[in-house]
């Protein structure tokens with residue numbers, strides 16, 4: 341379920357509240373039912389108090405015991421109904437609060453998955469996480485407590501005002517003035533605390549981000565004995581959070597005592613003046629009793645109102661962050677070209693097939709017809725210019741081609757732009773000039789999911805998930821059965837080490853593979869790519885952490901894996917790329933040489949230097 345399609349970034353309370361509407365609308369009947377029950381139970385309370393006047397005047401003062409008993413029984417029945425409705429709406433409210441938060445959480449996660457890599461490049465993971473923890477928590481608290489309480493206190497405040505004006509309008513002018521003062525005070529403190537609540541949520545996100553980074557980098561912290569500095573940095577973040585929380589709660593905390601004090605003053609004044617009215621026979625004793633109970637009761641709902649307001653303020657600050665994240669623009673995908681299973685007839689005509697044929701083609705819809713282009717793995721760059729930031733180009737006019745089945749290697753110094761090039765084939769980022777074609781189709785026209793399905797990548801930084809080895813390999817192709825996975829593991833030469841693990845393929849991988857060696861992680865990543873079985877394979881430093889002996893061992897498997905596929909290889913170890921069809925030498929985002937190993941050695945250019953440099957190193 342995706343509700344917030346408008347990409348509206350809430351800038352104030354009102355727009356934040358507006359973002360909620362779709363979530364609440366789904367439960368509108370339940371909300372109406374709850375509201376009715378809340379109003380009913382509040383009205384029962386108010387009416388119960390109102391009955392005190394006739395009970396005193398008509399039954400207690402004239403000593404009418406029968407009447408008194410009847411009136412008391414009636415009151416008890418009414419209060420019992422009030423209690424019953426409270427129990428029902430409280431239970432219902434809990435369910436709905438959970439359901440609304442469930443929906444928001446699901447949408448938040450769904451939206452997060454659509455965000456471009458740029459978003460993750462520029463936000464700490466802890467901060468992103470805190471949307472799911474702190475921000476959703478406060479929102480849940482507020483939801484759970486606020487909706488019914490706010491309606492209840494509002495009904496009681498309005499009902500009390502009506503009742504006291506009916507009982508005695510003169511005294512009520514004093515009460516109304518005090519109520520107005522209390523409301524102004526609440527407004528005043530509320531505005532200030534909201535500002536700090538927002539800072540508090542932000543500071544909490546930053547602190548989480550910092551902790552997450554340190555936990556992830558705990559080894560580096562220890563290696564460089566950065567504990568003291570880390571503690572200092574942590575203290576700074578912690579102090580910002582403490583200050584914001586203290587300020588927010590101070591302002592929020594001042595509200596209740598001030599309102600309560602005002603209500604006591606109000607009570608004392610009204611009781612004294614009311615007493616004079618009774619003595620002067622302008623008011624009956626029963627009415628004064630009921631009146632004073634009402635006045636005493638005003639502080640409670642106003643208090644409740646303020647408390648709920650604080651809850652809401654904190655929740656709004658959290659909600660604003662949540663909806664801001666939901667308002668982040670998703671990765672755009674205007675691609676219409678999709679992958680389709682096909683069969684080809686004897687005359688070479690390609691037809692789409694519903695069954696699994698193992699043969700794929702690009703389904704390219706034109707205005708008047710649908711064209712099928714066989715999936716071959718032909719990748720071309722035409723004068724591609726790209727920069728992660730608009731003010732700095734990383735790739736400066738790259739043109740290259742990789743024909744189906746060719747093995748293309750990228751070499752060049754660190755930071756030359758090798759990984760960047762392969763990031764573009766996958767459309768992790770969009771280029772600013774030029775074009776990239778895949779089987780003759782501009783990659784911008786291809787739906788991202790289909791494009792990525794046709795390319796397997798062994799990324800430079802291997803990521804493993806906290807599940808079994810088997811499932812980690814299956815990540816490459818969810819349809820793969822266990823035999824295919826084991827086959828892929830054998831191809832990547834991972835089978836022998838996996839078999840020696842305590843639970844073999846069912847061994848659980850601990851956080852990002854901390855229970856495996858770097859090389860073993862790379863072997864799993866290669867197996868993951870192998871199980872994917874796509875026409876294009878990208879290996880970014882796929883064997884950099886594997887020792888040369890194991891690399892030799894997997895060479896055969898790798899050759900088998902590369903067989904018949906277009907392969908892009910990046911490797912610093914030049915011996916790995918010697919047998920490539922073409923070696924592309926990159927320097928500062930430009931191609932400076934292209935050719936086979938022998939050609940480049942003969943040319944005695946940069947490749948020759950790199951190659952010899954490596955020999956010297958070895």
Ligand SMILES: Nc1ncnc2c1ncn2[C@@H]1O[C@H](COP(=O)(O)OP(=O)(O)OP(=O)(O)O)[C@@H](O)[C@H]1O
Nearest residue numbers: 461728729734753754755756757758759760761800
């Ligand atoms: N996500 C990113 N955001 C901003 N700049 C980036 C990002 N990734 C890489 N860069 C910059 O782009 C340039 C090229 O990086 P790239 O990762 O392509 O280098 P590389 O050739 O793969 O290097 P290496 O051999 O070290 O892997 C570098 O100067 C780097 O600072």
Ligand SMILES: [Mg+2]
Nearest residue numbers: 758759760800
């Ligand atoms: Mg790289």
